[in-house]
Amino acid sequence: MAAGLDPGSDSDSKDPYTLLGVSPDAGFDDVQKARDRVVASCGDDAVARARVEAAYDAVLMERLRDRQSGRLSSAAASASQMERQQVSSGATSSGNGPAALLTRLRSMSLPAPSLNGSGFVPDLQLVQGQGLIVRSIAGALALLLLLLAPQTVDLLLALSTIGVFISQVKRGRRPLGSLGWTLLLLIVGLTLGAVLSAFTLQTGLPLGVEQWQALPTLLLLLAGALLLA
Numbered sequence: 554m555a556a557g558l559d560p561g562s563d564s565d566s567k568d569p570y571t572l573l574g575v576s577p578d579a580g581f582d583d584v585q586k587a588r589d590r591v592v593a594s595c596g597d598d599a600v601a602r603a604r605v606e607a608a609y610d611a612v613l614m615e616r617l618r619d620r621q622s623g624r625l626s627s628a629a630a631s632a633s634q635m636e637r638q639q640v641s642s643g644a645t646s647s648g649n650g651p652a653a654l655l656t657r658l659r660s661m662s663l664p665a666p667s668l669n670g671s672g673f674v675p676d677l678q679l680v681q682g683q684g685l686i687v688r689s690i691a692g693a694l695a696l697l698l699l700l701l702a703p704q705t706v707d708l709l710l711a712l713s714t715i716g717v718f719i720s721q722v723k724r725g726r727r728p729l730g731s732l733g734w735t736l737l738l739l740i741v742g743l744t745l746g747a748v749l750s751a752f753t754l755q756t757g758l759p760l761g762v763e764q765w766q767a768l769p770t771l772l773l774l775l776a777g778a779l780l781l782a
Contacts, residue, residue, distance in 0.1 A: 569608035569615075584612055612765065675734055675781045684720075685779070691716065692775035699764055701773060706767045713774040714739055720778045740778045742770025 570577055573587040589611045595601040680688060695709050714735055721731035746766035753765050760768075 565567070569611040572605065572608040573612065575612075577763075584609070607676075628703040656744075675730070677780045680724070680779055688716075688720065688775070688778045692771075692778070695771055695775070699767055700760070703761050706763045710739075710767055710770060712773075713771055713778075717774050717777045717781070721781050724781075726781075728771050734781060735777065738773045739770060745769035745773075 570579075572731055573584065573591060575587045579587075581780060588605060591605045592602055679685065693695055698705050698709055716729075717738065718731050718735045721734065722728055725732075743766065746769045747768060750765040752764045753760070753762070
């Protein structure tokens with residue numbers, strides 16, 4: 554390892570290894586010792602100390618990029634392992650300084666996303682309390698309007714679809730999954746309604762074609778609002 558340099562001797566130097574006086578394949582201990590030695594030589598010169606800290610951070614960032622791209626040498630890989638061990642034991646020489654924060658950030662990893670079926674398949678659980686009363690009353694009013702006011706069919710289907718979506722979101726499902734299941738209920742209901750309306754045309758049962766088409770959809774949407782969670 555080269556001897557440490559005076560950080561004020563070349564203010565235009567851009568190479569952090571030169572400023573710290575270490576080679577690019579130096580181990581983590583050597584880099585830390587060089588940093589501590591050069592910082593100590595700065596005395597009360599705040600500008601020089603800041604330049605040394607910036608060089609130390611630049612070395613750590615370069616090690617991170619090399620590790621991500623798979624270009625680590627054996628010495629650098631060993632240094633990275635030592636960095637992780639020091640972070641886990643809390644034995645960083647700079648305490649709560651910028652270098653310690655950078656090292657901790659580098660050691661963090663994001664949790665792997667869960668791909669199990671629970672995120673896609675809803676639970677069938679009857680809503681409890683006031684929610685059950687509100688949904689039941691709203692469903693009963695929708696069915697009553699369907700029978701008495703056929704001109705409100707489109708409005709009832711739109712409001713019911715929105716209500717099922719909001720119901721699932723409030724019960725803890727993600728918006729994308731809630732939207733998917735709401736549209737599935739709507740499509741299945743409209744398909745059953747088309748079959749039912751074709752049957753009623755042959756049998757001459759009361760109610761109009763649009764009412765028979767909307768009836769299965771409203772029932773399925775009501776069941777979704779009451780059960781899907």
